[in-house]
Amino acid sequence: MLRLYNTLSRKIEEIAPSDGREFKIYNCGPTVYDYAHIGNLRTFTLQDLLNRYLRFHGFRVKLVMNVTDVDDKTIKRSAERGLPLNEFTSKYAQEFLKDLDALGILRPDKLVYATQEIPEMVKIISALIDKGFAYKATDGVYFDIKKSGDYGKLSKLKLKKLKSGVRLNVDSYEKNTASDFALWKAWQESDGSVFWSAPFGKGRPGWHIECSAMSLKHLGKVIDIHGGGVDLVFPHHENEIAQSESFTGSPVVRHWFHSNHLIVEGRKMSKSLGNYYTLRDLSGYSARALRLLFFSAHYRDELDFSLVSLANAEKTIKGFDEFVQKLSACKASGGTLEAGQLVKEAEEVFGGSLDDDLGTPKMLAGLHGFFRDANKLIDSGKVTLGGAKEILSFLERINSVLGVFRFDFSDKLSKEEEKLVSMREKARKEKDYKKSDELRQRLLKEHKIQLDDTAGGFRWKRI
Ligand code: AMP
Ligand code: ZN
Numbered sequence: 001m002l003r004l005y006n007t008l009s010r011k012i013e014e015i016a017p018s019d020g021r022e023f024k025i026y027n028c029g030p031t032v033y034d035y036a037h038i039g040n041l042r043t044f045t046l047q048d049l050l051n052r053y054l055r056f057h058g059f060r061v062k063l064v065m066n067v068t069d070v071d072d073k074t075i076k077r078s079a080e081r082g083l084p085l086n087e088f089t090s091k092y093a094q095e096f097l098k099d100l101d102a103l104g105i106l107r108p109d110k111l112v113y114a115t116q117e118i119p120e121m122v123k124i125i126s127a128l129i130d131k132g133f134a135y136k137a138t139d140g141v142y143f144d145i146k147k148s149g150d151y152g153k154l155s156k157l158k159l160k161k162l163k164s165g166v167r168l169n170v171d172s173y174e175k176n177t178a179s180d181f182a183l184w185k186a187w188q189e190s191d192g193s194v195f196w197s198a199p200f201g202k203g204r205p206g207w208h209i210e211c212s213a214m215s216l217k218h219l220g221k222v223i224d225i226h227g228g229g230v231d232l233v234f235p236h237h238e239n240e241i242a243q244s245e246s247f248t249g250s251p252v253v254r255h256w257f258h259s260n261h262l263i264v265e266g267r268k269m270s271k272s273l274g275n276y277y278t279l280r281d282l283s284g285y286s287a288r289a290l291r292l293l294f295f296s297a298h299y300r301d302e303l304d305f306s307l308v309s310l311a312n313a314e315k316t317i318k319g320f321d322e323f324v325q326k327l328s329a330c331k332a333s334g335g336t337l338e339a340g341q342l343v344k345e346a347e348e349v350f351g352g353s354l355d356d357d358l359g360t361p362k363m364l365a366g367l368h369g370f371f372r373d374a375n376k377l378i379d380s381g382k383v384t385l386g387g388a389k390e391i392l393s394f395l396e397r398i399n400s401v402l403g404v405f406r407f408d409f410s411d412k413l414s415k416e417e418e419k420l421v422s423m424r425e426k427a428r429k430e431k432d433y434k435k436s437d438e439l440r441q442r443l444l445k446e447h448k449i450q451l452d453d454t455a456g457g458f459r460w461k462r463i
Contacts, residue, residue, distance in 0.1 A: 037276035039269035339387030
């Protein structure tokens with residue numbers, strides 16, 4: 001059974017769906033004011049790992065993710081670009097979906113946009129005012145954290161440190177400034193045409209109420225797992241708990257799943273520090289290598305990103321591919337005993353490591369050991385056709401979780417690809433390296449075809 005660390009209890013706990021059938025998962029999605037960076041994508045890939053692993057275990061999963069398409073950042077950036085909010089955010093929402101596809105992340109079962117759920121938010125805010133948890137001020141409606149008996153339980157804040165009666169009208173702030181937070185922000189000039197009418201005045205929702213409203217509406221009052229990066233523990237998830245539980249009167253989220261940051265030279269990868277890469281910047285590397293790199297550290301540990309580590313992951317992927325290709329050359333007849341035994345042991349290590357709080361480093365170490373032993377067996381001619389099939393079928397099974405193996409190496413180039421390859425070859429022969437490089441990048445980016453020049457000419461491969 002899968003055991004997973006719960007940020008709320010600070011313990012590793014067994015997880016099971018509350019209704020015994022289907023895991024209800026809510027993951028905080030992107031704020032669509034720019035392309036997602038690979039730090040964001042690390043978090044989404046690790047959430048995808050959990051989603052895929054639960055399915056691998058045979059569970060049904062309903063995964064809801066939101067898109068924050070209205071908040072301080074989206075309004076500010078769209079105004080700077082002179083674009084209507086919706087036009088501005090929809091471009092980045094589309095790009096986000098492309099990134100999910102490129103990285104092999106399963107699309108959520110339901111993707112919900114904040115701007116389409118405003119009535120639900122208004123309903124909850126009205127109820128919180130009626131129940132005495134929220135109050136109106138000149139610049140909006142605020143949640144009164146002193147009214148929520150256990151405010152701070154997720155981030156372990158001590159109540160006496162809270163600033164009573166101090167209000168904060170920004171979406172994000174530090175623990176030491178914990179104070180009443182905005183559920184609804186009254187319209188101000190800088191919001192331009194971004195506002196909705198509500199019984200408590202025209203304005204727009206605060207960031208935190210968006211996720212409370214969307215998760216309650218689409219998953220109900222009991223959510224099995226709620227995910228996000230560690231930076232969301234406070235204030236976002238703390239405030240979400242305060243809102244949702246004050247509204248429903250009972251605990252909503254059973255298990256909080258937070259993954260740690262991707263860092264660069266000791267600092268969190270972030271837009272504000274400018275130390276980030278998007279997938280567009282890394283088109284020379286395969287998505288499989290990035291996935292493998294993400295799995296190389298435990299999800300609760302920081303992962304230090306560098307291009308060198310990504311290039312190393314790429315080499316490992318190459319080794320995986322060579323291994324798979326080598327298997328197809330095993331044609332001998334006979335029993336499958338030795339290969340079968342290796343698979344059995346590898347499968348146990350795979351399940352055992354992931355069941356233990358998604359221990360990906362241990363799982364990968366096990367996999368490397370398996371490849372080493374299986375390679376030896378292949379080289380000594382002891383892997384039969386049946387044995388190779390058994391190994392391939394194991395890799396296919398675990399690939400439904402990992403998405404790092406490739407099995408099809410026999411494909412041909414399409415007419416267009418053939419044309420691009422020969423144009424590039426011509427440019428290279430004519431020493432037009434700029435053009436040759438542009439064409440190489442185009443093949444990689446648009447067709448996922450990698451060209452390698454060798455002494456005997458060029459080779460191409462799909463990645
Ligand atoms: P955002 O689009 O900023 O709302 O963030 C989307 C997701 O990415 C959230 O779950 C964040 O916690 C997460 N995130 C932001 N920066 C990083 C980072 N450097 N490493 C890992 N996850 C991150
Ligand atoms: Zn959220």
